[in-house]
Amino acid sequence: MGRRAVVIVLDGVGVGGAPDAAEFGDEGANTLGNTARAVGGLEVPNLQALGLGNIAEIAGVEPARSPRASHGLMVELSAAKATLVGHWEMMGIISEEPLPTYPEGFPEWIVERFERETGRKVLGNRPASGTQIIEELGPEQERTGAWIVYTSADSVFQVAAHTGVIPLEELYEACGKAHRMLIGEGKILVERVIARPFHGSPGAYERENENRHDYGIPPPGETYLDRIEAAGHEVVAVGKINDLFDGKGITRHLPAPPDDAAKVDAVLESLGSVGSGLVFANLVDFDAKYGHRRDPEGMAGNLRRFDGRVPELLNALTREDILIITADHGNDPTYRGTDHTRERVPLLVVGGGTPRDLGVRRGFADIGATVAEWLGAERNSLPGESLLS
Numbered sequence: 001m002g003r004r005a006v007v008i009v010l011d012g013v014g015v016g017g018a019p020d021a022a023e024f025g026d027e028g029a030n031t032l033g034n035t036a037r038a039v040g041g042l043e044v045p046n047l048q049a050l051g052l053g054n055i056a057e058i059a060g061v062e063p064a065r066s067p068r069a070s071h072g073l074m075v076e077l078s079a080a081k082a083t084l085v086g087h088w089e090m091m092g093i094i095s096e097e098p099l100p101t102y103p104e105g106f107p108e109w110i111v112e113r114f115e116r117e118t119g120r121k122v123l124g125n126r127p128a129s130g131t132q133i134i135e136e137l138g139p140e141q142e143r144t145g146a147w148i149v150y151t152s153a154d155s156v157f158q159v160a161a162h163t164g165v166i167p168l169e170e171l172y173e174a175c176g177k178a179h180r181m182l183i184g185e186g187k188i189l190v191e192r193v194i195a196r197p198f199h200g201s202p203g204a205y206e207r208e209n210e211n212r213h214d215y216g217i218p219p220p221g222e223t224y225l226d227r228i229e230a231a232g233h234e235v236v237a238v239g240k241i242n243d244l245f246d247g248k249g250i251t252r253h254l255p256a257p258p259d260d261a262a263k264v265d266a267v268l269e270s271l272g273s274v275g276s277g278l279v280f281a282n283l284v285d286f287d288a289k290y291g292h293r294r295d296p297e298g299m300a301g302n303l304r305r306f307d308g309r310v311p312e313l314l315n316a317l318t319r320e321d322i323l324i325i326t327a328d329h330g331n332d333p334t335y336r337g338t339d340h341t342r343e344r345v346p347l348l349v350v351g352g353g354t355p356r357d358l359g360v361r362r363g364f365a366d367i368g369a370t371v372a373e374w375l376g377a378e379r380n381s382l383p384g385e386s387l388l389s
């Protein structure tokens with residue numbers, strides 16, 4: 001067996017302290033710190049042993065005397081606090097220009113064209129929380145068969161549809177049309193189109209997270225994923241990673257299992273079969289189920305559950321493997337609003353040398369650089385410095 005690297009992104013699990021937080025209206029946001037405070041201390045003994053408490057003050061998480069992982073923080077260079085941009089930066093693409101957002105909703109021409117091309121009217125058309133807007137407009141959708149279209153502080157065109165009213169296939173087809181109009185015609189008007197199916201009855205609607213589908217933009221240039229693939233390795237994507245890179249540089253995609261626990265299962269399973277290469281996983285529940293829902297108890301619970309899986313992950317590693325645990329942005333469940341928050345992110349690196357303090361890294365691309373170095377893939381011209389001593 002050759003060398004392998006595992007990168008696990010805890011979606012939205014920032015640690016506060018971004019130097020430019022105020023520019024994003026996010027002063028004081030700190031997902032781990034504020035969650036810990038809100039619940040009277042986190043219970044994450046395994047992450048603590050890796051050194052999570054050594055990188056920031058987190059209630060309940062003492063600094064470890066000799067942390068098992070190299071540990072530090074990363075400051076994002078890209079001008080956005082978004083999932084796609086954060087993952088791209090990890091793999092070597094820095095986005096200097098933010099993608100357009102729609103705080104007043106989408107312009108009329110977009111709405112009209114979407115209505116014309118899909119044959120259904122549009123409800124909503126404003127920034128909203130996905131669970132709130134379906135509660136509000138679901139009954140009207142059930143009556144009229146119109147789409148629920150909404151956005152957020154991110155550059156996203158989201159279409160929610162009750163699957164008892166609009167068949168899933170029709171929702172996907174409509175999102176494909178939106179994707180062509182907003183991304184596929186040369187001008188990038190959104191970062192992603194997202195299909196948001198749900199079912200149930202008023203007051204008790206449930207989102208079908210396993211049927212959510214994201215239609216993104218291909219990365220504008222080569223990434224570390226391409227370099228790793230070109231070096232003859234496998235690149236296994238778990239969860240939404242494949243969508244974020246539009247399949248580029250990915251050799252195997254494990255379609256999004258239902259929840260974070262199942263995604264950790266998928267990582268463990270793939271470690272049983274990958275000969276050499278990268279396993280790149282995104283655990284989205286932190287963000288979608290707890291961060292955006294402003295649910296600190298839920299966030300703390302998911303951290304505890306992930307922590308409980310850390311020993312299995314460590315046991316699955318050989319001396320030829322490294323494991324990196326990090327995040328793509330913040331999503332402080334105690335903060336105002338329901339959107340992402342500009343924060344630094346944690347960085348824990350297991351394997352690849354004696355554990356050390358990695359300090360504060362400029363940019364997320366050190367992850368891609370590290371993985372590329374570990375796997376002997378080409379690095380030149382891509383940003384980032386290897387974290388390996």
Ligand SMILES: O=P(O)(O)O[C@H]1O[C@H](CO)[C@@H](O)[C@H]1O
Pocket residue numbers: 083128129130131151152153154155156158194288292
């Ligand atoms: O509120 P929900 O529908 O979960 O949407 C959230 O998920 C989107 C993409 O991950 C974010 O931009 C935010 O709008």
Ligand SMILES: [Mn+2]
Pocket residue numbers: 011012082083084287328329
């Ligand atoms: Mn994210």
Ligand SMILES: [Mn+2]
Pocket residue numbers: 012083287288292340
């Ligand atoms: Mn999100």
